Amino acid sequence: MKPTEGSPSSIVPCPHCGATREESGGYRRRKLRTFRGIQEVRVKRIRCAQCKRQKRALYPEDCPRSRWYAISIQEHFLILASHRAPESVQNDLAKNLGFPLTRPTRLRWLRSAGARAKRLLQRENRLLRGRVYWGSVDEWAFGRGPKGYGYLYFEAWTGCPLWGDLGHRRRYERVRELLWRLPPRLGVVSDGAQEVGEALGWLGRRLLWARCAFHLMREVRAKVDRKAWGEIREGLRVLRGLGPGEREAFFWKELLPRWGKALEGWVRAWEGLQEAWGAEVPPPWTNNVAEVGHGRLWRRRRRRVLRSLEVGESWLMVGLYRMRHRRIGEKSPWERLTGTLSPECWWRPLVGRIKGSTDFFT
Secondary structure, three states: OOOOOOOHHHOOOOOOOOOOOEEEEEEEEEEEEEOOEEEEEEEEEEEEOOOOOEEEEEOOOOOOOOOOEOHHHHHHHHHHHHOOOOHHHHHHHHHHOOOOOOHHHHHHHHHHHHHHHHHHHHHHHHOOOOOOOEEEEEEEEOOOOOOOEEEEEEEOOOOOEEEEEEEOOOOHHHHHHHHHOOOOOOEEEEOOOHHHHHHHHHHHHHOEEEEOHHHHHHHHHOOOOHHHHHHHHHHHHHHHOOOHHHHHHHHHHHHHHHOOHHHHHHHHHHHHHHHHHOOOOOOOOOOHHHHHHHHHHOOOOOOOOOOOHHHHHHHHHHHHHHHHHOOEOOEOHHHHHHOOOOOOOOOHHHHOOOOOOOOOOO
């Protein structure tokens, strides 16, 4: 929101003479495209009381500077884009407004919102140091066939999205760059994706790594019959409730001698699980928050297409910001993680004017 006249943040020195006294310089009219059609709005001019040059302008609430369209229109189309409304729906709504609103204009709004969302996410992530102990990472497909893959990193307990990455191919280098941003000795819970395992192996002991128990149990279920699966599942439930020393003895002396071949995945992941379970803050049992988060961010459809990677990255930043601050029930993931309030409307910081901004004219 623009600073109001007379507020302390609006009194700034004149860029021409350095004086601080201001006076009204009249009004100017400009046309603005709104949901009610093309309307005329008045923009108040503020000039320097000493040199009489125009210093700044006070815009109405819904009127941005140097744009033809009202902020409310940009907000509505940003909401449609974040939920991946079809282009035909957006085109029909644009035609119903009664003035031109082309797809390049809407894509420009999306890129602008994506850039601002990226800056806000980076600023908020700096505040999360010391609050996040375990995260969940997983991959998801955003294109048809094997033509587009992304990786997302969530806080493991609250499901608060922290960062994401998009690319044309599966590559462990992309996961490595995503996880390299994390502070040392932070924990990662993931499934058995090959590129995630390779990236964590490259990072070595910089991060803690715990395999998702659900995926490990699913591997066991595929190797045994129903009766044996019931016994193994009960044994793994007992394993979860034991202490560190008892857990290791029970696994190596009770479970493994009896179900050796079925527990090969557990054997490979055992060292990481032991180190993770012995951490100051233990990890969650599964990476379910990543699976649920993907569903909230990206509804699975037969034609999962983003037209370009550049548009996809802008959309991803907006989607992550929406997931972080949109309330699910009474609180948003950001509020559950930090205890601080999220914006009342998640789209306002991405489209609205920056608080305290001042416009100078020469």
